[in-house]
Amino acid sequence: MFFDMMRDPAFLVLCAIVLAGCSGLPGLFLRHGTLGQRLASVAALTSSILALPSILYLLIGGGEASFTLNWNLPFGPCEVALDPLSLFFLIPIFLIFPAGSLYALGYWPANSHNSEKSVTFFYGLLACAMALVVVARNGFLFMMAWEVMALSGYFLLVAEHGEKEVRSAGIVYLVASHLGGAALTALFASLFWITGSFSFPAPQSLAVAGGVTSVLFLLALAGFGSKAGMMPLHLWLPSAHANAPSHVSALLSGVMLKVGIYGLLRVMSFVSERPLWWGALLTAVGLTSALAGICVASAQKDIKRLLAYSSIENLGIITTGIGLFLLGEGSGNPRLAFLGLAAALFHVLNHAIFKPLLFFCAGSVMHAAGTRDLDRMGGLARRLPFTAFFALCGSIAICGLPPFNGFASEMLLYLGFFGEARSATPFIALGAPVLAMVGGVAVIAFVKLYGIAFLGEPRTEAAAHGHEAPVTMLAPIGLLAALSLLGGLFPPVFMALVQPALRVLAPDTGLVSALPVPPVWFAVAGGSVIILAAVLYLFLQGRVKGCSTSGPTWGCGYLRPSPRIQYTGSSFGVFFSSLSGALIRTRLHVDPVRGLAPAAARLSYAPEETLLHRVVLPFLNIAGVACAFLRRLQHGEVQIYILYIFVTLMLLLLWVH
Incomplete structure (x- = not known):
């Protein structure tokens, strides 16, 4: 019987989930930290080898499976199930989790970080919890896995808790997670009130009054939208992704944000009739998040904050x-x-590939230059040639340019805006210029990121002596770059994974199942771009080698040109930043100059998001003052608490009387 179960692909997926959750356990008990970390990487790779072939087999073959676990809790049957939607969202988990675990061997080694054991343990627990969220079919089990996911993310985020900024980011993340969890608790309580069970309703089976479904939708949008980083529920995301270790940021951005999208789609699948205004609201929220997110990203000088805000942009595209x-x-x-x-699900898969790729490259850059500040980098392409090439691939992909996968999924959105909007809803075409503007600003942001970090001359000694990342870091980066190229040249390969999930969300609408553009067009367009780039590179290399004279560069009157006269990240984007002043402001700190022989003065600046620092934080400060009175009621003395109980009982007796 055991061997029969091992031949069941669905059972193998569940075994992989359990193995992922246990991957960090050996390191907690082994004194030799390096061995525990290596065992965790082996377990992560093994879980991926078990899960991914089984997921692809079930997804492409149309297989489904359901398991009911015995428990004594009074919340209905504990059911887990694998349908095409769950299988599709399991793919990013078992792709990025092992890649990040291997990457951590070089980026976060046990002999250099005291927090390695806890990071390795919670990294596996986070992957396990996300997978359980995706396969859960009981509201109580879903919330249990959701809270484990949130707490695991918190402990990973505060790995370097000695820094004040990290602790502040952890508190913001924890508050946002619990507020979103409160909305989801209300959502599943409402479903229990409607259906009389914590078990998930069957797809398209929930037919209740319009007002009730609207409440369910808004609760789902609040709970899952905050986890997905939709504006204005995104406030935890930039600081969390910026301060977490890079392989953790890759898992948070590449996978955990998509769990919010999964939850929203799953709840939508319960409802048989979805109002038109749901689509209008999500389209408006998505376009706003995409445009505002990339505008704020373009003004950042912290490489990881730039990537974090661009995640808001890409989740806006999915929405x-x-x-x-x-x-x-x-x-x-x-x-x-x-x-x-199709564009939304395709972009879910694409973003889960190129965003971890960029976070891994950012980790390699930080590993070499010792800083996250773009203004203190430069010239790294000569010292990190492989990282520079892979970062260029990721930058092209995230800008939605051929021949990489971001172009293919965004092309479907453009076809929807332009090609189909003329039939019944012509106003939809107004979203096309907004999406085009998003793409244009993304090009500005990532030309800035790549140019300032990798081109030019080193701005600091650390950047001048940078070194290439080890093989354990480069291998997952190269794998993700290859997958990104594969999705751009041959999108039907990825669309074969998307199409089964479409039938879960809309089984009876007669959705077409073919790309509106011939697949060969993507391969021809992408191949032409690759050939053109190769020819241009060889031509420029030939001209450089043919140059027989050399001399100092003309420095505009400066005898000794310095790296300090190069463009910085802030000066490169200053014009566009001035146009988006309503979204982002720059905070300056200038040392005063005093006396006849003043000492050296310093100027520092940091971009601030207007919504967070001018609206949300002042509101939270006011709320904190208002709630400070409640702290005075908590003395820790039993006599005072007995007095509170007595007063409460007297007031209740008077009220009843």
Whole structure:
């Protein structure tokens, strides 16, 4: 019987989930930290080898499975199930988790970080919890896995808790997670009130009054939207991703944000009739998040904050696709519904590839230059040639340019805006210029990131003596870059994984199942770009080698040009930053100059998000003052608490009387 179960691909997926959760346990009990970390990496790779082939087999073959676990809790049957939607969202988990675990061997070694044991343990626990969220079919089990996921992310985030900024980021993350969890608790309590069970309703089976479904949708949007980083529920995301270790940031951005998207799609699948205004709201929220997120990203000088804000942009693109799906479904346009939902799910997979790729590259840059500040980098392409090449691949992909996968998924959105909007809902075409502006600003932001970090001359001694990352860090980066290129040249390979999930969300709408653009077009366009780039590179290299004279560069009157006269990240984007002043402001700190022979003065600056620092934080400060009175009621003395109970009982007796 055991061997029969081992031949069951669904059982292998569950075994992989358990193995991922236990991957960090040996390191907690072994004195030799390096051995525990290596065992965790082996367990992570083994879980991926078990899970990914089984997931692909079930997903492409149309298989589904359900398991009911015996427990004595009064919350209904503990059911876990694998349907195409769950299987699709398991792919990023078992792709990025082992890649990050291998990457950590070089980036976060046990002999250099005292927190390695806890980071390795919670890294595996986070992957396990995310997978349980995806396969859970009981509201109580879902919330248990959700809270484990949130707490694991917190302990990973505060790995370097000796720094004040890290502790502050952890507190913001924890508060946001619990506020989102409160909304989800209300959501599942409402579902229990409607259905009389904590078990998930069957797809398309929930048919209740419009007001009730709207409440469910808004609760899901608040709870899952905060985890997905939708604006204005994104406030925890930039500081969390910036201060976490890079392989943790890759898992948070590449996978955990998508768990919020999964939750929203899962709740939407319960409802048989989805109002048109749901689509309008999600489209507006998505376009706003995409444009505002990338505008704020373009003003950042912290390489990881720039990547964090660009995650808000990409989650906005995904949300926009879901909104187009609902608009197409509500207006009787199945082709628009297909383009929107296919673009959203396709971009889920694409973003789960190129964003961890960029966070891994950022970790390699920080490993070499010793800083996250773009203004203290420069010239790293000569010292980190492999990292520079892979970072260029990721930058092209995230900008939505051929021949990488970001272009393919965003092309579906453009086809939805332009090609299908003319039929029943022509106002949808207004989203196309917004999406085009998002792409243009993304190019500005990542030309800045790549140019300032890798090109030019080193601005500091640390950047001048940088070194290439070890093989354990470069191997997962190269794998993700290859997958990104594969998705751009041959999008039907990824679309074969997307199409089964489409049928879970819209089984009866008659969605088309073919790309509106011939697949060979992507390969031809991408191949042409690669060939053109190679020819241009060889031509420029030939001209450089053919140059027979050399001399000092003309320094505009300076006898000794210095790296200090180069563009910085802030000066490169100063013009665009001035145009987005309503979203981002610059905080300056200038040392005063005093006396006849003043000492050296320093100027420092940091971009601040207006919504966070001018609206949210002042509101929280006011709320903190208002709640400070409650602290005075908590003395820790039993006599005082007995007095409170007595007063409360007297007031209740008077009220009853």
